[in-house]
Amino acid sequence: AAAGGMNAQQIVDMLIQYSKYAIPSNIVTDIREYINRYGRIKLVRDGDELLLKSEDAALITEVIHHKRTQPYLLGQIDRNTLLVDSARRGHIKQALIHIGFPAEDLAGYTDGSALPLKLRPETLLGKSFEPRGYQYAAAAAFYAGGAPSGGSGVVVLPCGAGKTIVGLATMADVQKATLILTPNTVAVRQWIQEIIDKTDIPPEMVGEYTGERKDIAPITVSTYQILTYRRSGGEHGDENGQEYFPHFSLFTSYDWGLIIYDEVHLLPAPVFRVTAEIQARRRLGLTATLVREDGREADVFSLIGPKKYDVPWRELEQQGxxxxxxxxxxxxxxxxxxxxxxxxxxxxxxxxxxxxxxxxxxxxxxxxxxxxxxxxxxxxxxxxxxxxxxxxxxxxxxxxxxxxxxxxxxxxxxxxxxxxxxxxxxxxxxxxxxxxxxxxxxxxxxxxxxxxxxxxxxxxxxxxxxxxxxxxxxxxxxxxxxxxxxxxxxxxxxxxxxxxxxxxxxxxxxx
Incomplete structure (x- = not known):
């Protein structure tokens, strides 16, 4: 809620409006305290340096001495600023959310390779095409006009509401090479079909990276399954005989300016790990629900980004x-x-x-x-x-x-x-x-x-x-x-x- 721009008073007022009984004072106090934690600590960039800043010097001291955050800190610049290992941007964010102080990440992104892209006013079959108002709004909420406050986060829309179109509208906003990750090969081909049908990108600039094909193009669509394919030990392991994921190189094989995680609630643990290491890339998660039965919602928040846009299912039903x-x-x-x-x-x-x-x-x-x-x-x-x-x-x-x-x-x-x-x-x-x-x-x-x-x-x-x-x-x-x-x-x-x-x-x- 805080990442979405709500403050404690708005939340309390809403609870009072819809609650049958009075809200206990301890609940109100907890809401105020928790909501104020978001944004108290910020990740920013100063030249090539990644900094952790807070106006609360005591909080900086707590971060310095906490065993979860210590491995990612390189030193203290002043009482309000810490130097962070740039390669561990995702790891420090995970650590901070686990100790109860989610960081607001304003460190910006690598531009990525340029990719001019426009949405078609008509599909290839001649049908008129225009994203719906909420699809435009979702893409705009994510991109935030290119400001550091945008560029990473999750859009939550009901199944059948056209999350793929939100992805296409975001690609048109960002105008950069894009990697799209999906649950399966059938979904890969549906994305490719939609991209070719509804944007001006020629087919040869869209690649499929699956178990059947290994094409890398300015827009590449792949699956979580191929990325998490692994070999263990022996001649296929690393020097210590540990398993490794040979297709993780896809994340660094092209200068991506945007990575889209379709059905982000399915993100496997190994992809969480590699996502922690690519925080300088813009990241859009698409899902119908952020519910995860494994309890890893906090990892989605810290590594993909906070929820940027959400529409209740019944609201879209009423609108048809x-x-x-x-x-x-x-x-x-x-x-x-x-x-x-x-x-x-x-x-x-x-x-x-x-x-x-x-x-x-x-x-x-x-x-x-x-x-x-x-x-x-x-x-x-x-x-x-x-x-x-x-x-x-x-x-x-x-x-x-x-x-x-x-x-x-x-x-x-x-x-x-x-x-x-x-x-x-x-x-x-x-x-x-x-x-x-x-x-x-x-x-x-x-x-x-x-x-x-x-x-x-x-x-x-x-x-x-x-x-x-x-x-x-x-x-x-x-x-x-x-x-x-x-x-x-x-x-x-x-x-x-x-x-x-x-x-x-x-x-x-x-x-």
Missing amino acids: WIATAECHEIRVGLSEDEQMTYAMAELREKYRIAAETPAKLNVTRHLVERHQGDQILIIGQYLEQLKALADELEAPLLTGRTPTGQREKLYDQFRRGDIKRLVVSKVANFAIDLPDANVAIQVSGTFGSRQEEAQRLGRILRPKSDGGLAYFYSVVTRDTRDQEFSANRQLFLTEQGYRYIIEDAEELLAI
């Missing part, structure tokens, strides 16, 4: 930019035999027993019949369950084992309407553009992941040409770990204003 969604939780029961197996199982086994109950198949079949003519995604976690559903529904199955070419073929058939239903694993959670999908049936997931729930709803939130609703069904096993995890999964969407209609499977099937 994403589809209106109706969410249902349908509860099934275990058979007597399954109940005994569940009762005797170890805790870690209970969820899978509940998640894979055959009772979910009957409900899924019923929902598919109810939505004949709609574009339906059946989404799950466990391959045996998905295979059974695909066989029962006579639908194609798409998993992590499906070759990229086959995935793209199935997605294209689904987009054209040649396929009306598609059974998918978690590979379809992220960065897949299926604009006509309007029904999602979730049969299992990654335990209590709020992030995954939001992403799966997002698969069906593209606005529909007929203005129709999107339907999200979560099929859950009653009185089990499955139901417990489901309650946790729904928390983020509940905060966004969505409500789940609870239905009993027996009553549903009796209709």
